[in-house]
Amino acid sequence: MVTTHLTEVIKDNMAELLFYAETQKLLDDLDKEQQKLIADMIPNQISVGGVQQVLQNLLAERISVRDLPTILEGISEACGHTRNVAMITEHVRTHLARQISDMNTNDQGFIPLITLSPEWEQAFAEALTGTGEERQLSMAPSKLQEFIAAVRNAFERQAMLGETPVLLTSPMVRPYVRSIIERFRPMTMVMSQNEVFAKARIKTVGQV
Secondary structure, three states: OHHHHHHHHHHHOHHHHOOHHHHHHHHHOOOHHHHHHHHHHOOOOOOHHHHHHHHHHHHHOOOOOOOHHHHHHHHHHHHOOOOOHHHHHHHHHHHOHHHHHHHOOOOOOOEEEEEOOHHHHHHHHHOEEOOHHHOEEOOOHHHHHHHHHHHHHHHHHHHHOOOOOEEEEOOOOHHHHHHHHHHHOOOOOEEEHHHOOOOOOEEEEEEO
16 A cells, blocks of 8 residues: 555656656667767757756656657657747657557547537637747636636546546647646646547547
8 A cells, every 4th residue: 555655656756756867867878879869959959958857747747758769759850840848848749649548548448538628729729828938828717717617527527437537638728728737636637639649549528
C-alpha cells in the first residue's frame, strides 16, 4: 500500500524530479544517430533547459518520455516555427499520438471521450488574448465557474457508470483548457484531436 502511494506521489511530482543534470544525461545516453540531431538543435534552436521544460510539461500530464528520439524530432520540427516551450510541447504531443492514445485506451479497447461542445470551443477561442508567444486565456471568472461546473457534472456522471473518460478539444484551445482542468481535476486527461492516433478506436460518451 505504501509503495503504491509512493509510486503515485512520484508520478504526480515526476516533472519536478527531472533535473537539468538528468536531462543532460538522457541526451548524452542517446546513440550516435541522435547525437547529430542534438548537435544541430542545442544550443542553436533550443537550450538543454528548454528540452528539460518540454519533458517536464509532458511528465506533468503523465506522459512517458521514454521515446526520446520521437520527442527530439518533434522539438526540432517545432523550433522551425516557434521558440515558445508551451507551443513546442503541443507539437511534440502530436508526434506522440500513438502513445497518448494507447495510454488512454480502456479495457474494452477504446478511448472514452467527452468532447468540448462548439459553444465552449468558441468561448475559449474568443477568450484568447495576444498573439504567438504572448497568447493567454482571459475568461471572465463567472464563465470559468460555469465551465468548471459543466466539466464536473459530465465527469461525475461518467464516474457513476465506471468510466474514466478523456476530454477532447481542438488543438488551439487544449493547453488553456488543461490549465483550468488541472486546478480541480488534475488526473483528467485532456487530448486534442491531433493526438488521437489514426488507428485508435474512440467512443464519445458525453459532451461539455
